[in-house]
Amino acid sequence: MTVLDRETATLLRDAVAKHAERHADGAAIRSRRATLPGPRAAELAEMAQQGWLALAMPEDGGGLGIAAAAVVAEGLAGCFTSDPLAGLFLAGRVLALTGAEPDLMDGLAAGTAQPVLAWQEGPQDFPLPSAKTICAGGKASGGKGWIAGAAGASHFIVSASDDGEPVLVLAAADAPGLVLTQQFRADGSAMGRLDLRDVPVRELARGEAAAAPLRRALDEGSVLVAAELMGHIDRMMALTIEHLKTRRQFGKPIGAFQSLQHRAADMFVRRRLARAVLEAGLSRLDALPDAAAHGMQAARLRARLNDSALWIMRESIQLFGAMGITDENDLGLHVKRCLSLIGWLGNSAEQRRYFMDLAAPGGRLAEGGI
Amino acid sequence: MSGADPDWNGMPEAEFRGILSAFIEDECPAGLRHYPHRFPAETTMPWYRALHRRNFIAPGWPVEYGGMGLTPDRHLIFIEEMESAGTPWLHDAGVRNLGPAIIAWGTQEQKAHYLPKMHAGEHIWCQGYSEPAAGSDLASLQCDGRIEGGRLIINGQKIWTTSAHVASHMFALIRTNRSGPKQEGISFVLIDMRLPGITVRPIENLSGHPDFCEVFFDDVSVGIECILGEPDKGWAVARSLLGFERIWAGSPKRALKVLLALRRQMEERGLLTGDYWRDRLAQAIFDTQDAQDMYAGFADLVRSDGKVGVEISALKIWSTSVFQRLSELLLEVAGSDAVLAGEGASDLLAPYYESRAPTIFAGTNEIHRNILARSVLGLPKSD
Numbered sequence: 001m002t003v004l005d006r007e008t009a010t011l012l013r014d015a016v017a018k019h020a021e022r023h024a025d026g027a028a029i030r031s032r033r034a035t036l037p038g039p040r041a042a043e044l045a046e047m048a049q050q051g052w053l054a055l056a057m058p059e060d061g062g063g064l065g066i067a068a069a070a071v072v073a074e075g076l077a078g079c080f081t082s083d084p085l086a087g088l089f090l091a092g093r094v095l096a097l098t099g100a101e102p103d104l105m106d107g108l109a110a111g112t113a114q115p116v117l118a119w120q121e122g123p124q125d126f127p128l129p130s131a132k133t134i135c136a137g138g139k140a141s142g143g144k145g146w147i148a149g150a151a152g153a154s155h156f157i158v159s160a161s162d163d164g165e166p167v168l169v170l171a172a173a174d175a176p177g178l179v180l181t182q183q184f185r186a187d188g189s190a191m192g193r194l195d196l197r198d199v200p201v202r203e204l205a206r207g208e209a210a211a212a213p214l215r216r217a218l219d220e221g222s223v224l225v226a227a228e229l230m231g232h233i234d235r236m237m238a239l240t241i242e243h244l245k246t247r248r249q250f251g252k253p254i255g256a257f258q259s260l261q262h263r264a265a266d267m268f269v270r271r272r273l274a275r276a277v278l279e280a281g282l283s284r285l286d287a288l289p290d291a292a293a294h295g296m297q298a299a300r301l302r303a304r305l306n307d308s309a310l311w312i313m314r315e316s317i318q319l320f321g322a323m324g325i326t327d328e329n330d331l332g333l334h335v336k337r338c339l340s341l342i343g344w345l346g347n348s349a350e351q352r353r354y355f356m357d358l359a360a361p362g363g364r365l366a367e368g369g370i
Numbered sequence: 371m372s373g374a375d376p377d378w379n380g381m382p383e384a385e386f387r388g389i390l391s392a393f394i395e396d397e398c399p400a401g402l403r404h405y406p407h408r409f410p411a412e413t414t415m416p417w418y419r420a421l422h423r424r425n426f427i428a429p430g431w432p433v434e435y436g437g438m439g440l441t442p443d444r445h446l447i448f449i450e451e452m453e454s455a456g457t458p459w460l461h462d463a464g465v466r467n468l469g470p471a472i473i474a475w476g477t478q479e480q481k482a483h484y485l486p487k488m489h490a491g492e493h494i495w496c497q498g499y500s501e502p503a504a505g506s507d508l509a510s511l512q513c514d515g516r517i518e519g520g521r522l523i524i525n526g527q528k529i530w531t532t533s534a535h536v537a538s539h540m541f542a543l544i545r546t547n548r549s550g551p552k553q554e555g556i557s558f559v560l561i562d563m564r565l566p567g568i569t570v571r572p573i574e575n576l577s578g579h580p581d582f583c584e585v586f587f588d589d590v591s592v593g594i595e596c597i598l599g600e601p602d603k604g605w606a607v608a609r610s611l612l613g614f615e616r617i618w619a620g621s622p623k624r625a626l627k628v629l630l631a632l633r634r635q636m637e638e639r640g641l642l643t644g645d646y647w648r649d650r651l652a653q654a655i656f657d658t659q660d661a662q663d664m665y666a667g668f669a670d671l672v673r674s675d676g677k678v679g680v681e682i683s684a685l686k687i688w689s690t691s692v693f694q695r696l697s698e699l700l701l702e703v704a705g706s707d708a709v710l711a712g713e714g715a716s717d718l719l720a721p722y723y724e725s726r727a728p729t730i731f732a733g734t735n736e737i738h739r740n741i742l743a744r745s746v747l748g749l750p751k752s753d
Contacts, residue, residue: 241747256750261743265687268742272684276664300656352652353645359655 004067012071015050020078026330029080033188037151040083041076044152048111052085056092057109063096066220067282070227077231080333083189086228086345087149090117090221091157094168097213100204101170104155115155115170118144118194119214126346127354129218135160135167139198141177146344150180150192158194158201159214168210169201176200185340187333212291219298222345223285226305229341230278232334233271233305233312239331240267240316243323260319267315274308277301292358299358303351309338375425375433379441386444390451393424404456404631406720407579411461411494411536418460418491427489428465435473435481436489442669446662449623454630461533464488464495466618468541471611475558475599484560498528498542498561498585499608505530506737508543509552509605513587515544515559517594517601522546522559524567524590530731534583535572537563547602558604560596567591577723612732616678617668619732620685622661628696628721629658635703635718647703654699657692664688680745683738690728690735697721 023041032039047053052072057063069089076082088108094117095105107113119129121144133142140160147156156171156178171178177199182190205213244255244264254260281301288294313335317324320331346354378386397420402409421427429448431437440448465488472484487493504511513526524544534540540561547555563570567590572580599607632654641647664685672678701708704718712718729735743749 241749244749253750255743256752258740258743258752261747261749261752262736262739264747264749265683265739265742268747269684269687272681273660273664273688276667277660280663280667300659303656304660349649352649352656355655356648356652 004064004071008064009068009071012068013075016072016075017078019050020075023079026080026333029188029333030327034184035188036182036190038083038184038189039081039187041079041081041085044084044111044114047085047088048109053088053092053111054109056089056096057105058096058099061096061105062109065286066223067286069220069224070278070282073224073228074231077228077235077334077337080330081187081189081337082228084149084151086221086224087116087147088114089224090119090148090217091115091155093217093220094157094204094213097216098168098205098209100168104170107154113154114149114152115157116147116149116153116192117217118147118150118156118192119159119218120144120146123343124350126218126222126350127357129159129214131159131161131166133158133160133196135162135169135201135203138200138203139177140169140171140196140201141198142196144194144196145183145191147192147194148189148344150194151182151190153180153192156194157204158196159210162206165207166211166214167206168204168214170204171196171199171201187336187340189340215291216294218345219295220285222302222351223281223298225341225345226278226302227282229305229309229338230274232338233274233309236312236316236331236334237267237271239334240264240312240319243320254319263315263319267312270308270311274305277304295358296355299346299351299355302346303348303355306342306348306351309342313338375438378438379444383447386447387451390426390448391455393426394451394455394457397421397424398455398457402458405458406717406724407577408459408461408533408581411533414458414460415491417458418462422490427462427491428469431465431469431473435469435485442666442672445669446666449621450626453623453627456627461494461536463497463533464493464539467497467611467615468495471541471558471607472598474610475607477595479595480560480598493539494533494537496531496534496537496540496563496583498531498534498540500530501527502529506734509556511543511545511556513542513544515546515557517546520594521591522557522594522596524559524561524587524592526587528585528587530573530582531585532582532731534563534570534585535580539563540585541598543604543608546604553605555602556604556608557601558598558607559592560598561590561592565590565592575723576726577720581727615732616682616686617665617672619728620661620665620668620682620689622658622665622689622692624725624728625658625661625689625693625696628693628700628725629654631721632696632700632703635700639703641703650699650702654696657695661685661689661692680741683733683741683746686732687735687738687742690725693721693725693728697725 029039054062055064055069059065073082073085092108095101104113104115108115121132133140140158153173155173158169158171160167160169177197179195181193183193184190241264244260245253247254278301281297284297288297316331323329324331398417402417425436428437429440429445433439469488472480499508501511501513513528516523540563542559542561544557544559545555546557567588569586571584573582573584575581636642636647636651668682668685700718700721708718
């Protein structure tokens with residue numbers, strides 16, 4: 001178990017904040033939409049130099065646990081996106097948790113290799129990520145989608161089924177039979193689609209040794225997304241409160257009207273709740289070795305961050321009025337980024353379903369797990 | 371009183387829960403469990419005294435005053451065990467609310483006189499703040515206190531005083547000086563309800579229970595030593611206690627109680643096999659457990675610097691809203707059964723009634739929104 005001490009957290013937070021401030025360029029983000037590699041917080045080399053790509057390392061290999069990765073993701077919301085952090089983090093966690101391919105893990109941390117995780121096959125796979133992709137005799141065939149960070153990837157870690165048994169396999173990006181295409185999210189960032197036909201692969205893990213690390217990595221990735229949402233919530237809220245104080249109508253700041261004050265207060269309730277749930281969850285997650293307890297904690301945390309983000313997005317746009325629906329307002333960059341995140345790695349409906357599957361009647365729920 | 375107690379905070383959680391649940395099984399009669407309203411005091415006092423004897427009545431007080439000195443996490447576990455066993459609500463405004471204020475503001479004599487009797491349940495306290503013309507605008511209160519020699523002579527009225535009809539004592543805000551701004555000139559007074567000149571009239575609430583009262587004072591004379599803190603400076607005492615009250619008012623334990631009832635009802639009605647009700651239950655669990663996370667976070671802050679910041683209003687708004695939502699979900703789960711008046715644990719309407727008051731007392735949620743808008747978000751004064 002890793003405990004991120006206060007001092008390390010502060011150093012990390014300050015470094016990320018400085019970077020985000022330097023790179024908070026809305027015009028640059030807009031100009032890179034729907035291009036490759038698309039809007040990014042930093043180039044790979046810089047992320048590696050900052051140490052952010054090593055955050056997924058095993059804890060005895062210098063990793064600092066999910067709480068540290070969350071600090072980075074949250075801070076990078078200051079430059080409107082954390083890309084390509086999450087995609088690489090997912091792959092890194094799978095490598096760390098399976099213990100497979102240590103050289104590839106080192107390459108990832110150094111920014112010289114770019115492995116990404118290709119696990120998803122349907123739009124609501126998060127609660128139960130079972131693969132229809134087949135692996136037999138060292139060759140994989142099937143289709144994967146929603147692969148973050150796929151542009152420029154060096155390797156794909158692919159979840160598959162070998163005669164009914166779950167496996168994780170590694171494919172080189174230039175392997176024969178592998179076709180990568182791109183789709184774009186609301187914020188203009190790319191997500192890969194993978195078509196695999198008899199692609200030669202190397203096995204990383206099999207059976208429970210594949211399923212458990214994949215599940216935990218997805219939980220952690222989902223929490224990383226939640227942390228970035230927290231950063232966007234804070235920034236949308238700050239922009240909106242500033243607007244309420246400066247925009248004047250009927251001879252006074254609109255923030256002096258009690259109806260708007262109460263809406264702002266309710267935004268604060270959602271923001272404060274999200275913060276409390278995020279911090280409480282991060283302080284517990286690394287210490288939860290039990291997969292079900294870990295999954296339930298991660299699911300509840302992520303659902304709250306999704307819901308609070310949607311609340312703050314809606315209220316911010318409304319309180320900005322017509323200015324809230326222009327693409328010129330930086331508020332919109334946060335809104336589009338949140339839309340790109342909320343439906344990935346488990347929207348709230350998926351999180352509730354996942355939670356209840358783990359807490360099924362007769363199980364934890366009946367034992368007082370609630 | 372506490373010398374032989376084990377280290378409640380240090381022992382393994384399972385052991386702590388085990389001790390509590392065994393104690394509840396032994397001492398809390400089944401007839402008192404899972405009752406959705408507040409019982410009359412005489413019904414619950416044996417249970418109160420059992421908690422006192424075992425030193426479990428004041429979980430949040432420091433150990434040296436007979437409390438358990440629990441950390442916020444442990445305090446939540448304490449509440450969970452009490453709630454999941456369905457232990458009854460007590461007439462405990464004294465230990466819960468006033469006790470911490472006496473510990474913070476009281477003289478040695480006041481501590482020695484009031485704390486042990488409060489702990490033992492010999493004194494039952496009620497809180498006398500609201501008046502007919504001073505509700506949300508509490509500082510405009512008018513109940514009059516005239517200092518004559520070593521005595522304070524009280525005339526006036528309080529209203530919405532919970533449990534006044536069973537209380538032996540009231541802690542009240544009394545106007546002792548009319549010369550300055552309205553927050554000044556208020557004293558925090560500890561009043562023996564058995565004194566001549568006090569009249570109590572219970573008010574029946576929506577659920578048919580006499581939970582709160584009107585209290586009239588007619589030349590009631592108390593010693594000057596009954597003032598807690600300095601005379602005319604009672605607003606500061608009340609504010610600090612409002613802090614404790616707001617933590618309490620934002621406690622997720624009421625919502626947790628309904629959540630447990632919801633789960634029971636859904637299971638009994640065989641609803642948890644379908645996706646729809648499972649999803650609704652998951653949302654209820656998230657809303658409640660998230661309130662627990664926020665509660666524990668604020669309790670931690672209070673413990674580390676002893677202060678309750680203005681952000682605590684967010685907790686009160688959230689927890690009380692969840693309590694109401696869950697009580698309404700319970701009605702949905704019950705279908706047409708919900709229109710029937712039930713009794714005891716099967717009274718499905720009770721949580722609906724019980725969840726109305728918390729969004730009103732301890733500062734209405736609208737007052738708390740004003741506080742957040744002005745003091746936390748820094749929005750301009752509204753006209």
